[in-house]
Amino acid sequence: MTKKKSKILPRRSMPMQDPAARVGNFNEVANGYSLELAQEEARRCLQCKTPTCQDGCPVEVDCKRFIRELAEGQVEQAFRTIKETNSLPAVCGRVCPQENQCEGRCKLRPTGQPVAIGRLERYVADAFYAGTACEATVGREDCPMIREDLRVAAIGSGPASLTLAGYLAAQGVKVEVFEALHLPGGVLSYGIPEFRLPKSIVRTEVETLKEQGVEFHMNWVGGKTMTVGDLFDQGFKAVFLGLGAGLPRFMKLPGENLIGVFSANEYLTRVNLMGGYRFPDYDTPVFPGRKVTVIGGGNVAMDAARTALRLGAEEVRIVYRRTQEEMPARLEELEHALEEGVQLEILACPVAFQGDEGGRLTSMRVQKMCLGEPDESGRCRPMPVEDEAYDLETDLAIIAVGSGPNQILLNATPNLGLNSRGYIEVDQETLETNMPMVFAGGDIVTGAATVVEAMGAGRQAGKEISRRLLKQG
Amino acid sequence: MAVPILHKRKLIPGRVSELVLEAPQIAAKAEPGNFIILRLADDGERIPLTIADTDAAKGTITLVYLVVGKSTAHLETFEAGDTILDVCGPLGRPTHIEPVGTVLCVGGGTGIAAMHHIAKGHQLAGNHVVSVIGARSEDLLLFEKELTAISAEVLVATDDGSRGHKGLVTEVLEQRIQQGIEAGESIGEIVAVGPVPMMRAVAELTRPYGIKTTVSLNSIMVDGIGMCGSCRVTVGDAVRFACVDGPEFDAHQVDFEEMMRRQCTFSEQEKLSYDHFCRKCHHD
Numbered sequence: 038m039t040k041k042k043s044k045i046l047p048r049r050s051m052p053m054q055d056p057a058a059r060v061g062n063f064n065e066v067a068n069g070y071s072l073e074l075a076q077e078e079a080r081r082c083l084q085c086k087t088p089t090c091q092d093g094c095p096v097e098v099d100c101k102r103f104i105r106e107l108a109e110g111q112v113e114q115a116f117r118t119i120k121e122t123n124s125l126p127a128v129c130g131r132v133c134p135q136e137n138q139c140e141g142r143c144k145l146r147p148t149g150q151p152v153a154i155g156r157l158e159r160y161v162a163d164a165f166y167a168g169t170a171c172e173a174t175v176g177r178e179d180c181p182m183i184r185e186d187l188r189v190a191a192i193g194s195g196p197a198s199l200t201l202a203g204y205l206a207a208q209g210v211k212v213e214v215f216e217a218l219h220l221p222g223g224v225l226s227y228g229i230p231e232f233r234l235p236k237s238i239v240r241t242e243v244e245t246l247k248e249q250g251v252e253f254h255m256n257w258v259g260g261k262t263m264t265v266g267d268l269f270d271q272g273f274k275a276v277f278l279g280l281g282a283g284l285p286r287f288m289k290l291p292g293e294n295l296i297g298v299f300s301a302n303e304y305l306t307r308v309n310l311m312g313g314y315r316f317p318d319y320d321t322p323v324f325p326g327r328k329v330t331v332i333g334g335g336n337v338a339m340d341a342a343r344t345a346l347r348l349g350a351e352e353v354r355i356v357y358r359r360t361q362e363e364m365p366a367r368l369e370e371l372e373h374a375l376e377e378g379v380q381l382e383i384l385a386c387p388v389a390f391q392g393d394e395g396g397r398l399t400s401m402r403v404q405k406m407c408l409g410e411p412d413e414s415g416r417c418r419p420m421p422v423e424d425e426a427y428d429l430e431t432d433l434a435i436i437a438v439g440s441g442p443n444q445i446l447l448n449a450t451p452n453l454g455l456n457s458r459g460y461i462e463v464d465q466e467t468l469e470t471n472m473p474m475v476f477a478g479g480d481i482v483t484g485a486a487t488v489v490e491a492m493g494a495g496r497q498a499g500k501e502i503s504r505r506l507l508k509q510g
Numbered sequence: 511m512a513v514p515i516l517h518k519r520k521l522i523p524g525r526v527s528e529l530v531l532e533a534p535q536i537a538a539k540a541e542p543g544n545f546i547i548l549r550l551a552d553d554g555e556r557i558p559l560t561i562a563d564t565d566a567a568k569g570t571i572t573l574v575y576l577v578v579g580k581s582t583a584h585l586e587t588f589e590a591g592d593t594i595l596d597v598c599g600p601l602g603r604p605t606h607i608e609p610v611g612t613v614l615c616v617g618g619g620t621g622i623a624a625m626h627h628i629a630k631g632h633q634l635a636g637n638h639v640v641s642v643i644g645a646r647s648e649d650l651l652l653f654e655k656e657l658t659a660i661s662a663e664v665l666v667a668t669d670d671g672s673r674g675h676k677g678l679v680t681e682v683l684e685q686r687i688q689q690g691i692e693a694g695e696s697i698g699e700i701v702a703v704g705p706v707p708m709m710r711a712v713a714e715l716t717r718p719y720g721i722k723t724t725v726s727l728n729s730i731m732v733d734g735i736g737m738c739g740s741c742r743v744t745v746g747d748a749v750r751f752a753c754v755d756g757p758e759f760d761a762h763q764v765d766f767e768e769m770m771r772r773q774c775t776f777s778e779q780e781k782l783s784y785d786h787f788c789r790k791c792h793h794d
C-alpha cells in the first residue's frame with residue numbers, strides 16, 4: 038500500500054476564479070480543466086481490476102472506461118461511454134456530491150486524493166461537440182424515428198423529466214414536457230445559481246431534446262391548466278410526474294413574516310429564474326441585505342449565502358444547529374463559501390426573529406446548542422445549552438432548512454397514493470404509482486435528494502415505459 | 511404559452527384598462543376566484559392578475575388592471591394584436607360557491623372587476639346577488655354595466671357624491687345589512703375585493719354581525735404555484751400561501767396589518783424600477 042501511494046501524483050486542482058474577484062460577479066467559479074490537466078488527472082486512475090467507483094454512482098457511469106479513454110485522448114469515445122448511462126454529464130460533473138458518490142468509492146479515496154471523476158466528466162461533456170441531437174442525448178447515432186402515436190407526458194421539467202424525455206426520445210417514443218414555470222430545468226434553472234451551473238448548459242440540453250423531437254409546454258400547471266385525466270383523454274399513453282420537492286419549509290418561529298425574512302427558494306428564484314441580480318435591467322427586485330444570516334447547512338444554504346455576498350452584503354453568516362462536520366452541503370461548495378468570506382455560526386439555532394415598528398427584521402434570537410448522543414440518522418442530536426441565547430444583528434434572513442413535496446398536482450389528484458411523509462408512493466421496480474400508467478420519480482418520490490438520483494429515476498421510469506409501450510407495438 | 515390580445519378597452523384612460531386574451535386552455539378551466547400570472551418580456555417580472563371574466567365558448571379570458579408601477583405601465587403599452595409572452599393559469603383555489611340566499615359582493619377600485627367574476631358565479635348558483643361598489647368619483651367606477659346585468663341590485667358609493675351615496679362603500683354595505691336584517695332576509699355571505707384597507711374595514715364591519723365574510727388577498731407573488739412563500743399571510747393561527755391556499759380567505763381571521771406591511775417589502779426597488787422604465791421610454 039505504502040509503495041503504491043508514493044507513486045501517486047497529487048490530484049490536479051482545477052483553475053478557479055480568484056475568491057476576491059468572483060464575489061463581485063455571477064460568472065462560473067470553477068473554470069474547468071484544460072485537455073492537458075484532464076489527461077494528467079485521468080492518468081492518476083489505477084484502472085482497478087475491480088473498480089468500485091462505478092458502484093458509487095447512482096446512474097452507474099463506467100468511470101474506469103471513460104477515464105481510460107480520456108487518458109488515451111479519445112474524448113469522443115469517453116463521451117459515448119458516459120452517455121450510455123448519464124444524459125446530463127455537464128450538469129452532473131458540476132453538481133454531484135462526488136465525495137459521497139463516485140469519488141467516495143474510488144480506490145484512491147483512502148489517500149485523501151481520489152480521482153477527480155466529476156471534473157473529468159465535466160471536461161468530457163464540455164469538450165465534445167456532438168454532431169447530431171441523437172448523439173448528444175445518448176451518445177449514439179442510431180435513434181429511431183419518433184412514433185407520434187406513442188405519446189408520453191412528463192409533468193415538471195427538472196432533471197428527472199429531462200432524463201426520461203431523452204431516454205424515450207432515443208427509443209422513438211414521443212415525449213411532451215409540461216412545466217408550470219416559464220423556463221424548463223426545475224431546480225437547475227430556479228435554484229442552483231449561475232456561478233455554479235451556467236444556465237447556458239441547461240438551455241443547450243433542452244435545445245438538444247427539442248431537436249430530438251421532445252416538445253416543451255411552459256406555463257402549464259398540472260392539476261390546474263389540465264389534470265392527469267385530461268392528458269389520458271388527449272391520447273397520452275403514459276404520464277410521468279417529476280414535480281420535485283419545492284415547497285419551502287418555514288420554522289414556525291415568532292416574527293417569521295417580518296419584512297426581510299425569506300425562504301431560500303424565494304431568494305434564489307428571484308435571483309436565478311428571474312434574473313434579479315441584473316435589477317433594474319431585469320424587473321424582479323431582490324431584497325438587499327447588509328448583514329445577512331442564512332439558516333441551514335446544505336447546498337441550498339451555501340447557494341443563498343454566496344448569492345447574498347455577490348449582491349453586495351457586508352457580512353454573511355450561516356447559522357447551523359450542528360457543526361461544520363455535519364453540514365450536508367457538497368464539500369466543494371462549503372470550501373468555496375468559506376474562501377469567499379462566508380462566516381459560520383455553528384451550534385446555533387434560531388428561536389425568534391425581531392423587528393422594528395415598521396415590521397422590518399433587525400435581529401435574530403439564537404439559542405446556543407451542543408451535540409448530544411447520535412440520533413436515528415446517526416448524526417449527533419443538537420441540544421440547547423440552557424440559559425445561553427443571544428441576538429444576532431441581521432436585516433436579511435434566508436431560511437434553508439429543507440423542503441416538502443410540491444402540492445398543486447397532488448391536491449388536484451386525490452386518488453394518487455402518497456406515503457406518510459406526503460411524497461408519491463411508487464413501485465420500486467417500475468416507478469409506477471397506484472394509478473395505472475402514471476409513473477413518478479425524483480424529489481417528488483424521495484424528498485429532496487440529488488440531481489443524479491432524480492436522473493436515475495427518470496431513466497428507470499423511461500425504461501419501464503418504453504418496454505410497455507413498445508411491447509404493445 | 512404566448513397569448514394574443516384580442517381587444518383592449520381603456521376604462522379609465524392611462525390608469526385602468528381591460529384586456530381580452532385568447533387563452534382557450536385557461537378559459538376552459540377558469541372559475542371565479544382564479545387568477546393568472548403573466549410576464550411581458552424576457553427581462554420581465556411575474557405579476558398576478560385576477561381573471562375578471564371568461565368566455566369558454568370563445569376561448570377568452572378578461573383581465574382588468576390598474577397602472578401602479580413598472581410592469582402595469584409596460585402592460586399599458588400593449589395593444590390589441592400584440593402578444594403577451596407568458597400567461598400561466600388558472601391559479602389559486604376557486605371561490606367556494608353554493609346556494610346560500612343573499613350574497614353581498616363588495617368591490618373597490620380594480621377589485622370591482624375581480625369581484626365581478628365571483629358575483630357572476632353566485633348569480634349562476636341562484637343566489638340573490640347584491641353588488642356594492644365604490645370609487646373616488648363616478649368616472650372611476652368600473653364594470654357597473656356588467657354588474658347590473660348579473661346582480662339583483664347594484665349599490666354605488668363615491669367619495670365626492672358624483673354618483674350614488676356620498677361616502678364609503680362600507681357605509682352603503684352597513685345600511686344594506688341593516689335593511690336585510692329588518693326584513694328577515696338571510697344574508698349567506700359577504701365577499702369583499704379591493705384595496706386592503708377597504709377589505710379590512712369590511713371585515714371589521716361584518717364581524718359583530720357574525721356573517722361569513724370572504725376577502726381575496728393580493729399579497730406579493732413570484733411563482734404562484736406554492737414554491738416560494740413570498741405570498742404568505744397569517745390566517746388565524748396558521749401561515750397560508752395565498753397563491754395555492756387562497757387567494758380567498760375568511761376575512762375575520764386575516765392579519766391585515768401584517769399583510770399591508772408585507773406589501774411594501776420592495777417599495778424602494780419598485781420606485782427605482784419604474785423610474786428606470788420611464789427613463790428608457792424617454793430615450794426611445
Ligand SMILES: Cc1cc2nc3c(=O)[nH]c(=O)nc-3n(C[C@H](O)[C@H](O)[C@H](O)COP(=O)(O)OP(=O)(O)OC[C@H]3O[C@@H](n4cnc5c(N)ncnc54)[C@H](O)[C@@H]3O)c2cc1C
Nearest residue numbers: 193195196197217223224228259281479480486487488491
Ligand atoms: C438551491 C438548490 C441547490 C441544490 N444543489 C444541488 C447540488 O449541488 N447537487 C445535487 O445533486 N443536487 C442539488 N440540489 C437538489 C437537486 O436540485 C434536486 O434533487 C433535483 O433537481 C430534483 O429533480 P426533479 O426532477 O425531481 O425535480 P425539480 O428539479 O425540483 O423540478 C421539478 C419541476 O416540476 C415543476 N412542477 C411542479 N409542480 C408542477 C405542476 N403541477 N405542473 C407543472 N410543473 C410542475 C416545478 O416547477 C419544477 O420546475 C439542489 C437543490 C436546490 C433547491
Ligand SMILES: Cc1cc2nc3c(=O)[nH]c(=O)nc-3n(C[C@H](O)[C@H](O)[C@H](O)COP(=O)(O)OP(=O)(O)OC[C@H]3O[C@@H](n4cnc5c(N)ncnc54)[C@H](O)[C@@H]3O)c2cc1C
Nearest residue numbers: 557558559560575576579580581582728729730731773780
Ligand atoms: C391574486 C392577485 C390578483 C391580483 N389581481 C389584480 C387585478 O385583477 N388587477 C390589478 O390591477 N391588480 C391585481 N393584483 C395586483 C397586481 O399584481 C400588482 O398591482 C402588480 O403586480 C403591480 O406591478 P407593477 O410592477 O406595475 O407595480 P410595482 O411598482 O412593482 O408594485 C406596486 C405594488 O403592487 C404590489 N405588487 C408588486 N409586485 C407584485 C407581485 N409580484 N405580486 C403581487 N403584488 C405585487 C405591491 O404591493 C407593490 O407595492 C393582483 C394581485 C394578486 C396577488
Ligand code: SF4
Nearest residue numbers: 094098129133138139
Ligand atoms: S454522474 Fe455524478 S456520481 Fe456518477 S460518475 Fe458522474 S459525477 Fe460521479
Ligand code: SF4
Nearest residue numbers: 082083085090143144
Ligand atoms: S476506483 Fe478510482 S482508481 Fe479505481 S478505476 Fe475507479 S476511478 Fe480509477
Ligand code: FES
Nearest residue numbers: 734736738739753
Ligand atoms: S407566490 Fe410563491 S408560494 Fe405563493
Ligand SMILES: [Mg+2]
Nearest residue numbers: 579580581780
Ligand atoms: Mg413591479
